[in-house]
Every structure is written in C-alpha cells, then in structure tokens.
Amino acid sequence: MNKMLYNQTIMDRSRLIDIEDRGYQFGDGVYEVIGVYDGDFFLLDDHLRRLKRSAEAIQMMLPCPIDTLKDNLKQLVTMNQLKEGVVYLQISRGVAERWHQYPSNVSPVLVAYTKVEETMKEEAKNGAKAIITEDIRWLRCDIKTLNLLPNVMAKQKAVENNAVEAILHREGIITEASASNVFIVKDNCVMTHPANHFILNGITRMKILELCYETGIPVRECAFTIDDLRMADEVFISATKLDIVPIVFVNDHKIGTGDPGEITREIINCFAAAIQDLSER
Numbered sequence: 001m002n003k004m005l006y007n008q009t010i011m012d013r014s015r016l017i018d019i020e021d022r023g024y025q026f027g028d029g030v031y032e033v034i035g036v037y038d039g040d041f042f043l044l045d046d047h048l049r050r051l052k053r054s055a056e057a058i059q060m061m062l063p064c065p066i067d068t069l070k071d072n073l074k075q076l077v078t079m080n081q082l083k084e085g086v087v088y089l090q091i092s093r094g095v096a097e098r099w100h101q102y103p104s105n106v107s108p109v110l111v112a113y114t115k116v117e118e119t120m121k122e123e124a125k126n127g128a129k130a131i132i133t134e135d136i137r138w139l140r141c142d143i144k145t146l147n148l149l150p151n152v153m154a155k156q157k158a159v160e161n162n163a164v165e166a167i168l169h170r171e172g173i174i175t176e177a178s179a180s181n182v183f184i185v186k187d188n189c190v191m192t193h194p195a196n197h198f199i200l201n202g203i204t205r206m207k208i209l210e211l212c213y214e215t216g217i218p219v220r221e222c223a224f225t226i227d228d229l230r231m232a233d234e235v236f237i238s239a240t241k242l243d244i245v246p247i248v249f250v251n252d253h254k255i256g257t258g259d260p261g262e263i264t265r266e267i268i269n270c271f272a273a274a275i276q277d278l279s280e281r
C-alpha cells in the first residue's frame with residue numbers, strides 16, 4: 001500500500017479526517033502539487049517557497065521548518081517508488097470547534113501523498129481544445145488555497161465540451177485557466193497575465209518566463225483580451241506535470257494554422273531540456 005505523510009509521520013492511507021478539520025469544513029488551508037520526473041522532484045524549492053507564501057497570506061503556521069518538510073517529501077517519493085507523477089501536499093489550519101474566525105492554539109494538519117501521473121504527450125504534440133468561460137473566483141487567486149469550487153465548475157464545463165481546459169476571463173480580460181496559466185504569442189512575442197491577485201503565479205509559468213529570457217524569446221507580462229486570444233498566432237497553457245500544451249481551438253475557433261506553433265514548440269523543447277538536466281545531475 002502507498003504510504004502518505006501525516007504531520008511528518010509516514011503512514012498507511014487509513015487515517016480518518018476529523019469532522020472539525022478546518023480544511024474540510026471551510027477550505028481553510030493551502031496546498032501544492034509538485035512534479036516528479038524519473039524519480040526526481042522538479043522545482044521543489046520554488047513550490048515550497050510558494051507554499052510558505054500562501055500560508056503567510058492566510059496567517060497560518062507551517063507545522064515544521066521547510067527543510068524538514070523537504071526531507072520528508074523526498075523520503076515519501078523514495079518509499080512509494082514514484083517515478084512519474086506528483087506529490088500532493090496540503091496543510092489545513094487544524095482541528096477546532098466550528099467558528100469562522102481563526103482559532104487560537106490550533107496545530108496545522110499536514111497530509112501528503114504520491115500520485116502516478118503522466119504528462120499529456122498526445123496533446124503536447126498535436127494541440128488541444130479549450131473553452132472560454134467567466135472567471136467567477138474571489139480576488140486572491142494568488143494564494144493556493146483549498147477553495148477550488150469555481151475551478152472545479154469551470155473544468156467540468158470544459159470536459160462537457162470535449163475540451164482540456166476552461167480559459168477564464170474577467171470582464172473580457174483573460175486571467176488564466178481553471179488549473180493552468182495561459183500564454184498567447186502574437187508577432188513573435190509571448191504574452192501572459194501579470195502575476196497579481198487575479199492569477200496563481202504558476203511555478204511552470206515562472207520557469208517558462210525564465211527560459212524565454214535565457215533564450216531571447218521576447219516576452220511580456222501584460223493583460224490581453226478575449227479578442228487578442230482569438231486572434232493570437234499561438235496559444236498554450238502550462239501547469240505542473242501537464243507541462244505545456246498548445247491550444248489550437250478555443251471553443252470552435254481555430255487558433256493560427258490549427259497546429260501547434262513554432263514558438264510554442266521551441267518553449268516545449270527548452271522545458272523538456274530543463275527536466276532532462278535534472279535527471280543528469
């Protein structure tokens with residue numbers, strides 16, 4: 001049986017969730033999904049830095065120092081012999097009598113487990129369809145909290161329309177997608193929404209920006225509209241373990257030539273090389 005991590009104790013998957021766990025009752029907690037490639041974490045430090053930032057944003061303590069957490073996560077991947085997949089890690093504020101305000105003297109509850117997951121190879125090669133829907137989330141999308149119902153609803157709408165993702169807009173401005181960041185390419189320039197309160201600043205997104213700067217691909221963090229997206233030469237999405245997927249149809253509208261574009265392919269290759277570097281270390 002796969003092992004999971006529960007407040008630093010590695011245990012079997014049999015622990016019960018307390019009915020008064022605040023993560024369960026209020027979504028009062030934060031999480032991370034960290035990619036594992038060929039048995040190694042990718043961008044682990046960046047994920048843990050974001051976890052700490054999310055916890056601080058909701059005035060929640062972490063149950064242990066980041067370095068201890070890092071060691072335990074590595075141990076978990078080794079014990080479960082995970083080669084390709086993700087580690088899901090969540091920390092709730094803890095267990096307390098049900099009142100909305102933050103309780104005092106509460107201990108955060110950490111749970112982590114491994115999940116086998118492949119990248120979307122077929123879609124990465126041929127491109128995929130997305131739909132557009134309204135972004136009905138709150139105004140702190142930069143915090144990776146457990147409250148995901150609007151994201152769940154948007155993704156469900158995508159699936160019902162045979163699409164891989166739901167791209168979200170606020171009053172006509174594209175923010176991100178239900179579980180990924182969105183990029184467009186216009187006249188050889190890559191564009192993505194600025195990292196403010198309207199989006200989750202994806203770890204994959206940040207890596208893509210870094211790779212663009214390193215390889216000299218022009219890139220801008222700027223707001224763009226639904227029309228800009230429809231008229232873009234290329235569109236792609238990014239997230240942990242999904243990596244990068246070209247979007248060739250938005251609703252029933254073809255993007256560019258209807259095939260993954262040259263710049264998207266170049267970024268996909270750079271990203272694959274960064275993962276490869278990891279296994280050669």
Ligand code: PLP
Pocket residue numbers: 033151176177178179180181199200201202203204205238239240
């Ligand atoms: N935006 C949202 C809303 C997400 O849920 C995710 C990932 O789950 C992302 C963006 C991509 O973030 P990352 O690249 O860190 O996985």
